[in-house]
Amino acid sequence: MTTVRHNKKFSKAARTGILMFLALGLTACSTANNLIDKVTGSTDEVVITGKREAVLQGSGQATGLAKEPVVVPVAITNASWAQPGGVPSNALQNLSLGRSLSRVFTVNAGTGSTSSGRLTAMPIVVGGRIYVLDSQASVRAFSASSGASVWSVSLVPGGKDGEGAFGGGLASNGNQIFATTAFGEVVALNAATGSEIWRKKFPAPIKTAPTVANGQVFFVTVANEAYALTTTSGDQLWQSSGAGESASAISNTSPAVASGIVVAPHTNGDLIAFSAGGGQRFWNENLASSRAGASVANLNAIAGRPVIAGGQVYAISNAGRMAAFDLKSGAEIWSREFSGNQTPWVSGEYVFVISQKRRLVAIERRTGAVKWVVDLPGGGIWAGPVMGGGRLLAVSDKGVLASFSPQTGKTINTREVGDEFYIAPVIAGNTVYLLNNDANLLALR
Known part of the structure; x- marks a missing residue:
């Protein structure tokens, strides 16, 4: 397969390599001079000569605080969240959600995280049902309104054991549920039965997890091989040879698809754009930082999903780099040197992301300039954000669901929802669904 473009240009600034899951308790920033410290978590004293202008060191146009106001788009009422990222592009803008949320139901959705494997798959919502893939490769369907059980099925092949079968994910085209599994299988199920x-x-x-779009199922194996199958029969349409298996952080990412292009994240930090129809490779970027230390050399995985919006691709890696690229050419638009393992959320002219330092950051899409950075409350590990009802939502391993102002980052509300959460919230039908580490599914409406 011919590569049209392979660009591995990295930014030329960062103070330190980012260690995964290191959190420093710093206060929220307010000036351009300390924004870089807020996002990267640097506490080293650095002598700077001359005029300091960059909000975050790196390539791109940012020369100070972002000037564009944060304008939240009108909320869209979505009946479904049929892909791991909601839609094939992973860009949902602002979803309809009430201001006051009450618990509707809590049900057990299977086996949660154990000593042999983590629960990682996002639930999906389609056709009035919510579907969950647990840590032992079982799929369960529930009523999205009441939590009543509809059906359950094990995807474990004959002669195999479900222990350690964690990973994989779900996506749907409405009539079918497509599941990827740690057994190296893709299974199509009837959504109704x-x-x-x-x-x-x-x-x-x-x-x-897989992504489904235009009659095709797209996914990447641990050997970094990308595939496209037909939804009707599972016949292989194309395959792209990868760089082989590499060490990575536990994650559950998936490709982004828009305008006939598939952007697939790989565990070695590569972000590769393919033709959805034929698998031709359009461009390839690597999201490792130019100065990432040896300690993160094996954690280059793009754990969050890439997002396609407005002809641009936004992605962040564990290895100290977030960047925006032109969807068609792969040309870098801007790059910032900080780590994250959550999916960026695009809304209006801004992209919101949680950094590895447990900070919520608002970045101007056009320039990469930072609008604000805030420390997430209470410490711990956070999953999100998503936007519903004009506010950003995230959930933590300390059992806290929090909402934040997209204009300022200020915490609007926090509430205890119990247990540990490592999977970002899902919003559909004016309802927030939360899946905790024990595979208990909560619905708030």
């Missing part, structure tokens, strides 16, 4: 339609086996495990 759970009955198996087809099953395909691949050489390597599939730890990440």
Whole structure:
């Protein structure tokens, strides 16, 4: 397969490599001079000569605080969240959600995280039902309004054990549910009954989720091989050879698809754009920082999903780099040197992201300039953000659901929802769904 463009230009500034899950308790910033410290978490004293202008060191146009006001788009009422990222592009803007949320139901959705594996798959919502893939490769369907059980099915192949079968994910085209599994299989199920339609086996495990668009299922194996299958029969349309398996952080990412282009994240930090129809490789970027230290050399994985919006791709890696690229050419638009393992959320002219330092950051899409940076409350590990009802929502491993102002980053509200959460909230039908580490599914409306 011919590569049209392979660009590995990195930014030339960062103070330190980012260590995964290191959190420093710093206060919220207010000036351009300390924004870089807020995002990267640097506490080293640095002598700077001359005029200091950059909000975050790196390439791009940012020369100070972002000037564009944060304008939240009108909320869209979505009946479904049919992909791991909601829609194939992973860009949902602002979803309809009430200001006051009450618990509607709590149900157990299978086996949660254990000593042999983590619960990582995002739930999906389609056709009035919510579907969950647990840590032992079982899929369960529930009523999205009441939590009543509809069906359940194990995807564990004959002669295999579900222990350690964590990873994979779900996506839907409405009539079918497509599941990827750690057994290296893709399985199509009837959404109404759970009955198996087809099953395909691949050489390597599939730890990440699929994306479904235009009659095709896209996914990447742990060997960094990208595939496209037909939704009707599972026949292979194309395959792209990868760089082989590499060490990475536990994550559950998935490709982004828009305008006939598939942007697939790989565990070695590569972000590769393919033709959705034929698999031709358009461009390839690597999201490792130019100065990432040896301690994160094996954690280059793009754990958050890439997002396609307005002809641009936004992605962040564990290895100290977030960047925006032109969707068609792969040309870098801007780059910032900080780490994250959550999916960026695009809304209006801004992209919101949680950094590895447990900070929520608002970045201007056009320039990469930072509008604000705030420390997330209470410490811990946070998943999100998503935007519903004009506010940003995130959930933590300390059992806290918090909402934030997109204009300022100020905390609007926090509430205890119990137990540990490592999976970002899902919003559909004016309802927030939360899946905790024990595979208990909560609905708030």
